[in-house]
Amino acid sequence: MSKKLPTRQEDYSAWYNELVKRAGLAENSAVRGCMVIKPYGYAIWEKMQRQLDDMFKRTGHENAYFPLFVPKSLFEAEEKNAEGFAKECAVVTHYRLQTDPDRPGKLRVDPNAKLEEELIVRPTSEAIIWSTYKNWIQSYRDLPLLINQWANVVRWEMRTRLFLRTAEFLWQEGHTAHATATEAVAETRQMLDVYAEFAEEHMAVPVVKGVKTPNERFAGAEDTYCIEAMMQDGKALQAGTSHFLGQNFAKAFDVQFANKEGGLEHVWGTSWGVSTRLMGALVMAHSDDEGLVLPPKLAPIQVVIIPIYKTGELDALLERIRPIQQGLVQRGISVKIDSRDTERPGFKFAEWEMKGVPVRLAIGARDLDAGTVEAARRDTKEKLQLPLAEVVDSVDKLLNDIQLNIYTKARAYRDSHTTRVETYDEFKAVLDGPGGFVVAHYDGTSETEELIKEQTKATVRCIPLNEPDEDGICIVTGRPSTRRAWFARAY
Amino acid sequence: MSKKLPTRQEDYSAWYNELVKRAGLAENSAVRGCMVIKPYGYAIWEKMQRQLDDMFKRTGHENAYFPLFVPKSLFEAEEKNAEGFAKECAVVTHYRLQTDPDRPGKLRVDPNAKLEEELIVRPTSEAIIWSTYKNWIQSYRDLPLLINQWANVVRWEMRTRLFLRTAEFLWQEGHTAHATATEAVAETRQMLDVYAEFAEEHMAVPVVKGVKTPNERFAGAEDTYCIEAMMQDGKALQAGTSHFLGQNFAKAFDVQFANKEGGLEHVWGTSWGVSTRLMGALVMAHSDDEGLVLPPKLAPIQVVIIPIYKTGELDALLERIRPIQQGLVQRGISVKIDSRDTERPGFKFAEWEMKGVPVRLAIGARDLDAGTVEAARRDTKEKLQLPLAEVVDSVDKLLNDIQLNIYTKARAYRDSHTTRVETYDEFKAVLDGPGGFVVAHYDGTSETEELIKEQTKATVRCIPLNEPDEDGICIVTGRPSTRRAWFARAY
Known part of the structure; x- marks a missing residue:
């Protein structure tokens, strides 16, 4: 413990990486991009899990478990979703190793044990779950179906960082089915509220609730809601998402129900998840140059x-x-x-x-x-x-004081790093200065969003919910706008 | 619910399969050999997990999480273990899919995204964990290292049955490291006791604690201890195993520690696990022709x-x-x-x-x-x-009465289906008659064990612990024997 951490000021990124290791939270493994979550880190994750799980159950959800693998053909069924995830996944092609005849003591893939159909290690489980829901849902009496799964998922990320972006990570994914769009939207929003409550009350991390732009939307969703947090280096972190799936997956997997009038309709879906990424947010939101600062409600040792x-x-x-x-x-x-x-x-x-x-x-x-x-x-x-x-x-x-103080401090930091701007010059000056959220009008087009991202590396984190409309003009194109978006550079 | 189950008498196997589905415990999935654990089944598994986890923590263990994938080279490091598991594993060879140029809307493996080294989906985690322990253990002060993991594992089984044998299953795997053989053996035995207590007190399933013969030992272990339960069809079920690994994995992965005298020694290891197979044992031990019978301590709804x-x-x-x-x-x-x-x-x-x-x-x-x-x-x-x-x-x-009664009934069944025999004819007559455990002398050789298995389909389930030596002669070869083994046909 004698060696000091790099300071946040010197090198925020090095500070984070060192801290995660030195505090015994996680480390890199022998498998590219996969981490080992060490006992102390896992104990924090367990506290998060227990709390979230209680909140899910209180809102009527049950846990279940679906297969790790998704057959390629199921993956193909929902086109946008497949495209969104196909680029970065682990593919199982064989089911056996054999002794390598040319290299004693070594193993090789048995060429005679090739799978007829490749299996994808789940990057997310909509496909496998909706193919199952087809058999579970016949009538309005089977709805709503409110299910959550705690699981590991794999996305083949090229540049990884402990907790923040890893090839394998742990998460929970809720997958629900409803008789009406209204109910499904209400569920989507309810779970966003659950996430926000968890982040603020337990992690002591203030979050903005909002909706994503189409560019940042989950592949296969009609709307993606999110909670966005602010880290101490002025970068935002998406801490949880809740998706209104419309009837996209119901149609892709032909999930229909007999309504009370005896007609057949496709069901309406949602999915929502938070992951071990929250561990990264927890570390970065509160900790200092001496090490971790944990909110008492999530500290394994108080x-x-x-x-x-x-x-x-x-x-x-x-x-x-x-x-x-x-x-x-x-x-x-x-x-x-x-x-x-x-x-x-x-x-x-x-x-x-x-x-x-x-x-x-x-x-x-x-x-x-x-x-x-x-x-x-x-x-x-x-x-x-x-x-x-x-x-x-x-x-x-x-302990109560500390829980509150940590939140208050993070909230003050966030508020002092949230800047309303009226011009693109101001926008850039904030990003290159204090950083944080930049609250600005833009014309709402993908093109402008892309342009801003290219020129400033900032993305629309969300359009906050419950904010009044406000007439304004786009900082880039000068076109009219009715709502401000929250931009930031982000993890 | 109008349709009746097949009775146990008619067709025990069909009764089990139907019951698991009709009670809402699990079902087969779109992925060969993988199951979906449905909410009611998962709720029982959660109760098992919670109880076991408490017991592990009370005995000083912490949870952690290690990667899903094992690089092939790590897999090769412990030879026996690799051989034991290489025959049945899921192999990831590629990290990307792409749109198939010949079939619009379809995906195929991207031939340019082949991994340099294949990754095995963990069938068990000794290899990846011991390669990590190498960095965690330097001195006697780092020992004992007492870690458990809750995870999914994959073994490519050809013939699968819900809970009893599935390609993917959920389990916990404890992996500990110790300074001396004595301590490691004590840990192995302690965890066997934990499993036995859990089975008897919570599942209400009586078990025999014993040691496996070399034929039935875990690949890479010096000794495998087990608990064996008896199902209502007279077949045994291995409900948990605890392995004394000696220094095998420490040597394979070069895990050494500086002892108090300053010398370097290889550490001593154990591993132990129970899985969703316990769900199968729970169903088969107690249930009747009207459906499940759950012990109150594990019933999601009491x-x-x-x-x-x-x-x-x-x-x-x-x-x-x-x-x-x-x-x-x-x-x-x-x-x-x-x-x-x-x-x-x-x-x-x-x-x-x-x-x-x-x-x-x-x-x-x-x-x-x-x-x-x-x-x-x-x-x-x-x-x-x-x-x-x-x-x-x-x-x-x-509820207390029911918990006790279920146990007593299962115990009475087990005891009335445990038969001491002195000759091979009696041995065969019991197996083809009432079934159950057959307690017999044999000469302790692999050859005789194999012969009995071939001729009767019965295996040595275990040599029970804490039973006195007894002189006798092998029922097959007539050679001398000092201990009786418990044989049975088994799941």
């Missing part, structure tokens, strides 16, 4: 206790510390006592700072004798003397 | 309430039922009220019987007026009148 002792006194001190630990655990707070005899307190402080544990308690016999405990907040680095008698209440309150 | 009412009276009745539901839920019991207006009670009874819900409450206004509730046990089909005032306590007790 409180670390470091005993401060002289040689030979550890056991006696631990005896006195354990009731404090028990009190915290009874309050539902996760606590680790770092009683390693091989490391000094300063080393431990730095290590748990790197790992983003929200509250550190340094406890020595003298403190206990004096009826106090020294607490340190990871977010502000402030130190506090807590009365021993109230330590559980105090720590509980501290 | 109590179903069926309102009994005349037209127009449903809402008023539901008002009176809801406090009962709430009382049960407060006790931690999962309850579903089946208030569908489109189906009659008899239909609902049959449907929830098929789905194995442990307790059914049929509640009408007259019962409530009389201060009683009619309960029906799924396991014994017994009906009971419960006093309304004590309904929560009574149902709670009933």
Whole structure:
């Protein structure tokens, strides 16, 4: 832990990469573009999963599991979707290896074990799931069908970064079917709200809810809604998407239902997902040059206790510390006592700072004798003397404060990096200056969007929901516009 | 629900296949050998996962996630393991599809996107994990390393059956590393105990703990321990395995640690896993000709309430039922009220019987007026009148009784289908008669084991642990033997 991280100022990208590794979140693997999610990183992901899963279930969804592989012919059925994903996928062509006759001890593909039809490792599961829904849906009584899947998916990315863009990643994908367009749109919006609530309340990451332009839309959707977050380097990150699929997949896979009047109609679909990419957002939104800063609600360890002792006194001190630990655990707070005899307190402080544990308690016999405990907040680095008698209440309150403070700070950063501009020059100046979201009128055409992207590397992140119309003129073409879009350079 | 299942007597295999589908557990997919786990089946699997995960964490393990793909060269590193799995695996050879120039709208593999090295979809993760452990382990302070992964794996099975043998399945795989052989063996045995406890206490399936013969050992292990269960057709099912890997993988992947004395040693490994196969065991161990019988501890719905009412009276009745539901839920019991207006009670009874819900409450206004509730046990089909005032306590007790009764019944079946024999004729007579475990002396050689398998289709399921030595003679060769093995025909 002695080596310092690169600072965010020096090299944000190097800071992120180093931090992810040094905090024990993830590392690159022997497989190009695939990561290993290490125990500490996976523990955070598990907390995210548990919370999201509870929210999905509360909104009436059930989990199921569909095959890893998509036969090529199913993949072809929804044309836009196939085109969107065919360029970057892992293709299984054979089902057996054999000993290589020319190289003893080596294996090769058995040329006699070629599949009749290639299998694609799912980049997303609409095709396999909608081909299944055909048999599950006959009547309006089978609707709505509200299903979620936790799974791994693979997209053959050429340039990868831990969590942010990896060939294999973990995610959840909801796939629902409804009797009417209205219900399907309501579901799409509901799940967007669930994602936004999760991001803000649990990740402490403020997000803008909006709709994507056709250019940025999911291949096969009628509308893609998203939540967009702002990272500390002024770049945006898409943190979740929810798609209104219209009847596209229902038509591609012939999923029809008998309505109450006895007529046959195609069902209306949605899909929505968040992935381990959220881990990247979590790291980049809050952390500092000393390491991770985790919101208490997602921290695997919320409180670390470091005993401060002289040689030979550890056991006696631990005896006195354990009731404090028990009190915290009874309050539902996760606590680790770092009683390693091989490391000094300063080393431990730095290590748990790197790992983003929200509250550190340094406890020595003298403190206990004096009826106090020294607490340190990871977010502000402030130190506090807590009365021993109230330590559980105090720590509980501290955790709530930290959760709120982290959010407030991220929100202030986001707000101070959201700039309304009226001209293309201003637009470019913001991007090349402070960065962040640039809120501007444009004429709504793909051409202008493309031009802006080419010239500035900024994309339309979304057209925010619930914002009033406003007359204006496009910063590029001068044509009329009625809504501002939020642009940014993005991950 | 009108159509009856085939009976177990008539056709056990057809009964199983039909039941799995009709109870909504799983179905075959568009991908050869891969299943879709339906919401009700997945809900049971989630309960299994949650329980096992808690048990793993209580014994000090952490979860992590490793890549889906294993590069061929890593696969080759541990020779026996590679041989054992190379025959049946999905091989990714390309990373892109393209539009087929000869067939508009169709896709084909892009011949220019061939991988330099083939990737195997993991059939098990020892290779990829041990290649990672090499970097995680330097010193005795890094040990033991206690990691588990929840994942999907693929083995290219030619003959598949829902849950019991599928090309893709879900499982957990523990992979641990230790400083000494003693510790690694203790871990292997501990996890076997965890599996046995889970099977008996939660699945209500009695199991025999034992060690596999070299013929049946995991490829790459020094010793494979297993738990073996007995199904209602007299066939055994291997429900979990725990492997002592010795230093095989440490040597193959050069994983060494500096011991306390400063010397370098290879670490000692274990791996252990259970899979969605447990779902098959659960179904086959308890269910009857009317459908599933689920142990309360794993039932997604423990109590179903069926309102009994005349037209127009449903809402008023539901008002009176809801406090009962709430009382049960407060006790931690999962309850579903089946208030569908489109189906009659008899239909609902049959449907929830098929789905194995442990307790059914049929509640009408007259019962409530009389201060009683009619309960029906799924396991014994017994009906009971419960006093309304004590309904929560009574149902709670009933659920405990059912959990115990299901176990006791399965245990009695297993015990009455475990036969000690002294001759090969008796051995064959048992297998062709009642079936079950046949407990016999054999000379311990692979040749005799093979011969028995060829002639009777029975294999050595295990040599049970903790059984005293006993002098005897091999039922086939007459050579001396000191331990009895448990044989059976098996899934």
